[in-house]
Every structure is written in structure tokens, then in C-alpha cells.
Amino acid sequence: MSLLSKNYHIITYGCQMNEHDSENIAGMLEALDYSHTPNPEEADVVVMNTCSVREHADKRFFGMLGQFKKQKKNNPDFIICVCGCMPQQPHIVEEIRKSFSWVDIVFGTQTIAEFPNLLMERIRTGKKQFSIIANNEEIPEEKESKREFKHKALVNITYGCNNFCTYCIVPYTRGREKSRSLRAVKQEIINLVKDGVKEVMLLGQNVNSFRDADGNNFAALIRSLDEVEGLERIRFMTSHPKDLSDELIACFGDCKKLCHNIHLPVQSGSDEVLRRMNRHYNRQRYMEIVEKLRATCPDLSISTDIIVGFPGETEEDFLDTLSLVREVEYDSAFTFIYSPRVGTPAAKYDDQIPEKIKHDRFDRLVEDVNRCSAKKNSEYLGRIVTVLVDGPSKNDTGAWSGRTDTFKLVNFTSEEPLTEGQMVSVRITETKTFSLDGEKVDA
Ligand code: SAH
Numbered sequence: 001m002s003l004l005s006k007n008y009h010i011i012t013y014g015c016q017m018n019e020h021d022s023e024n025i026a027g028m029l030e031a032l033d034y035s036h037t038p039n040p041e042e043a044d045v046v047v048m049n050t051c052s053v054r055e056h057a058d059k060r061f062f063g064m065l066g067q068f069k070k071q072k073k074n075n076p077d078f079i080i081c082v083c084g085c086m087p088q089q090p091h092i093v094e095e096i097r098k099s100f101s102w103v104d105i106v107f108g109t110q111t112i113a114e115f116p117n118l119l120m121e122r123i124r125t126g127k128k129q130f131s132i133i134a135n136n137e138e139i140p141e142e143k144e145s146k147r148e149f150k151h152k153a154l155v156n157i158t159y160g161c162n163n164f165c166t167y168c169i170v171p172y173t174r175g176r177e178k179s180r181s182l183r184a185v186k187q188e189i190i191n192l193v194k195d196g197v198k199e200v201m202l203l204g205q206n207v208n209s210f211r212d213a214d215g216n217n218f219a220a221l222i223r224s225l226d227e228v229e230g231l232e233r234i235r236f237m238t239s240h241p242k243d244l245s246d247e248l249i250a251c252f253g254d255c256k257k258l259c260h261n262i263h264l265p266v267q268s269g270s271d272e273v274l275r276r277m278n279r280h281y282n283r284q285r286y287m288e289i290v291e292k293l294r295a296t297c298p299d300l301s302i303s304t305d306i307i308v309g310f311p312g313e314t315e316e317d318f319l320d321t322l323s324l325v326r327e328v329e330y331d332s333a334f335t336f337i338y339s340p341r342v343g344t345p346a347a348k349y350d351d352q353i354p355e356k357i358k359h360d361r362f363d364r365l366v367e368d369v370n371r372c373s374a375k376k377n378s379e380y381l382g383r384i385v386t387v388l389v390d391g392p393s394k395n396d397t398g399a400w401s402g403r404t405d406t407f408k409l410v411n412f413t414s415e416e417p418l419t420e421g422q423m424v425s426v427r428i429t430e431t432k433t434f435s436l437d438g439e440k441v442d443a
């Protein structure tokens with residue numbers, strides 16, 4: 001970082017789509033000769049890549065925006081950019097215009113490619129720049145992005161969502177679903193492998209509905225990527241149960257590089273709640289999928305997303321969710337308290353659940369989920385697993401950390417120094433609720 005060069009800092013909220021968009025934005029800024037700084041106070045440009053999936057995310061964002069006002073006062077050349085899912089909602093843009101006049105550039109999920117032009121225009125004219133459109137028909141071309149890890153990459157395969165689950169804002173913030181071509185995805189991954197990537201995470205709101213203009217479906221994509229030489233691991237998220245095909249399940253048996261892990265959001269164990277969420281599957285169908293997956297791939301780890309306190313959820317509905325968690329025995333679950341989002345059907349339902357009940361159900365669910373995670377992890381005690389090394393462990397200096405094929409986080413010791421991206425064998429010596437401990441052994 002030179003003193004003369006300009007610095008940027010990006011703050012990312014939300015899901016992996018946003019993380020990947022931030023990697024692309026970082027790539028654009030570096031192409032303009034900006035350097036990354038970990039300290040927002042040293043930045044000439046700050047980009048806030050926002051999420052709107054729950055109210056909590058909104059609140060954090062507006063709080064943060066307030067903090068930058070002071071920095072702007074001290075340095076009028078400081079440029080504040082807001083992008084991501086929040087500006088895709090007209091009432092948010094209105095609020096930014098009205099109450100946050102110190103924001104310089106606002107763009108959405110559909111106009112990311114415009115960012116370098118918006119920045120140049122803002123610098124040249126000193127005028128605020130807004131670029132938001134509801135839905136871009138074009139499939140964005142992937143540009144050079146700045147990856148967080150040398151050995152792992154996020155790769156978009158679809159954009160947008162057409163499912164309109166009644167609680168969810170994403171179809172309104174990410175536009176209509178579009179698939180990239182199998183050819184373009186494969187070529188990008190071949191290039192990434194040349195650049196040192198060993199593991200790819202294929203991204204989409206509903207990867208199972210991938211279908212390109214040549215008629216290739218998601219299973220065809222996985223089979224084709226399984227042939228990429230030098231690539232070691234393929235992961236994907238998120239998988240909507242309604243579109244999970246037998247063809248894809250078969251891939252877990254046949255494709256060597258496909259990791260033995262699936263994130264399969266269930267949202268609720270009650271058929272009535274699932275119906276009102278517009279999820280297009282019921283509990284029985286979900287359980288059939290889980291059973292088929294386990295029959296094909298016995299060591300498959302399964303994670304999920306669960307919402308509690310959806311409007312009209314009765315105690316009985318909630319108990320159905322608890323019993324489903326016990327029946328599936330998830331390896332892990334992201335649990336959420338239902339948060340009404342402006343513009344979604346469920347926000348208008350008149351049977352909203354009182355906060356106290358929502359929180360009580362949430363606590364009971366988390367307890368069960370954690371018990372399940374600890375139990376599943378305990379099965380690893382004494383096993384030797386293959387770990388892709390991510391780097392030094394975050395919580396213990398001197399230890400290393402990485403993930404198994406089944407996405408378990410492993411913190412482990414090693415007598416010799418290691419490098420990121422190495423594949424090593426680790427014996428598991430202790431298991432915890434959210435991670436495993438171990439020691440490196442010779443393969
Ligand atoms: N496309 C993915 C999910 C994307 S959003 C899928 O369909 O599985 C990630 C998770 O946030 C969802 O699975 C859901 O559990 C949660 N979520 C979405 N909207 C929510 C809301 N309004 N309140 C609480 N949780 C929500």
C-alpha cells in the first residue's frame with residue numbers, strides 16, 4: 001500500500017452471493033489502481049454491500065452509515081458507496097436520499113458492472129450517482145475478481161430467484177432467475193484451477209433449477225465439472241428441495257469431486273406452514289429426499305435453514321419442526337426468527353406471532369439443533385479425515401484450520417509448517433458442537 005495510492009474498504013453483509021459480488025467490486029477497484037485497506041478510516045472509498053433478508057441486517061447497516069458521516073466531515077473527498085440488496089427496494093433508496101445525504105453512490109444488484117463508471121463520474125463531477133434497475137435481463141459476464149482464498153473460489157451459476165417464498169425479499173432484490181451457460185462456468189473454473197484453486201462453491205439461490213440455453217441441467221453441470229483436471233472439490237449452495245432431482249442424487253454416488261455435504265433448507269417441519277410459505281414440498285417429500293441422499297451417500301452431512309414464528313405458526317406446528325430436526329439429525333442448522341419484510345405477502349398476514357413466543361421457540365429450537373450437531377460431530381472421534389487447509393486457526397495461535405469433505409471445521413496441530421490449500425490427513429482427538437479438534441498424521 002503506497003501513501004500516494006488511493007485506498008478502498010468493503011463491508012459485506014448477507015450471503016455468499018454478496019461476498020462474491022464484493023470480490024468482483026474489489027477486482028474493479030484494483031483495476032482502477034485502488035489498494036485494499038483493512039481500516040475503513042484510512043479509506044478514500046468505502047463500499048457497503050448490503051443485505052435485506054431480515055430486519056436486523058437493515059438496522060446494522062443504517063447504524064454503520066451514521067458512523068461514516070463523521071469521517072465525511074473530516075475528509076470531504078471520502079466517497080461512500082451503498083450497493084447490494086437494500087437499494088433494490090424503493091423505500092430504502094428514498095430513505096437514503098432523505099436521511100443519509102452524505103452517501104455518494106448508490107447502485108443495486110443488477111448494475112454492479114456500472115460501478116467503475118459511477119465512481120469516475122462522481123469524482124469528475126462531484127455529483128451523487130444513483131443506478132438501480134429492478135431486473136437486468138442480461139446475464140452478467142464474470143470479471144476478474146479478488147478472491148479471499150487462493151485455493152477456494154465462489155462461482156455464480158445462476159442469478160436471481162423465481163420462487164417467491166412468501167416470507168422472502170430475495171426475488172425482489174435479485175431479479176428473475178437466469179442461468180449462465182455450462183460452457184462459461186466450466187471455462188471460468190478451468191481458469192481458476194490454473195490460478196491455484198482446488199475447491200469451488202457453485203452459487204445460486206436455487207442451484208437445482210439451473211438450466212442453460214443448451215438444455216444442460218444442474219446434474220449435467222456437476223458431471224461435466226467432475227472432469228476438470230486439477231479441481232479437487234465441488235460444493236454448491238443453495239439447494240431447494242422442490243427441484244432436487246434423482247439425477248442429482250445419483251451424482252453423490254458417482255462424482256468423485258462432489259463433496260459429501262448438502263445444504264438443504266427445510267424452513268419448517270409443518271405441512272401447513274410449508275404450504276403458506278409457498279415452498280412446494282411437504283414434510284414427507286423432504287424426508288424421502290433425505291433418505292435417498294443417505295442411501296446413495298451414507299456419510300453425507302446435511303445442514304439446513306429453519307424459520308420459527310412464521311405468521312400463524314401454532315405450538316403444534318413448531319413441535320413438528322422440532323421432531324423433524326430430531327428425525328433428520330442435521331449436522332448443523334441456521335435458525336432464524338421470522339422477520340416481516342416490506343412488500344412480501346407474509347408481512348401482510350394478520351396472524352403475526354408475538355415476539356416473546358418467537359424468541360421462546362427460537363431458544364428451544366437452538367437447543368435441539370446444537371444437541372444434534374454435537375451428536376453428529378461425536379461420530380468423528382478417532383477417525384482420520386482429509387482436510388483442505390485454509391490457514392492458521394482463528395482461535396488458537398499455532399494451530400491450523402480447514403474443512404473436511406463433509407464441511408466440518410477442523411482445528412488441528414501439525415509438527416511441520418503447512419500452507420493454505422494443502423490436503424492433509426488429520427486424526428480427530430476431540431469433538432465439539434461446532435468444530436472438531438485433531439492432529440496431523442502422515443497419510
Ligand atoms: N435461496 C435460499 C435461501 C436464501 S435466504 C433457499 O431458498 O434456501 C437464506 C435463509 O434466510 C432462508 O433459507 C431462510 O431460512 C431465511 N430467511 C429468508 N427470509 C427470511 C425472513 N423474512 N425472516 C427470517 N428468515 C428469513
Ligand code: SF4
Pocket residue numbers: 161162163164165168169170171205206240
Ligand atoms: Fe428466498 Fe425462497 Fe428464493 Fe430462497 S427460494 S431466495 S427462500 S424466495
Ligand code: F3S
Pocket residue numbers: 013014015016017018050051052053084085169170173174
Ligand atoms: Fe441478503 Fe440479498 Fe443475500 S437479501 S441473503 S444479500 S441475496
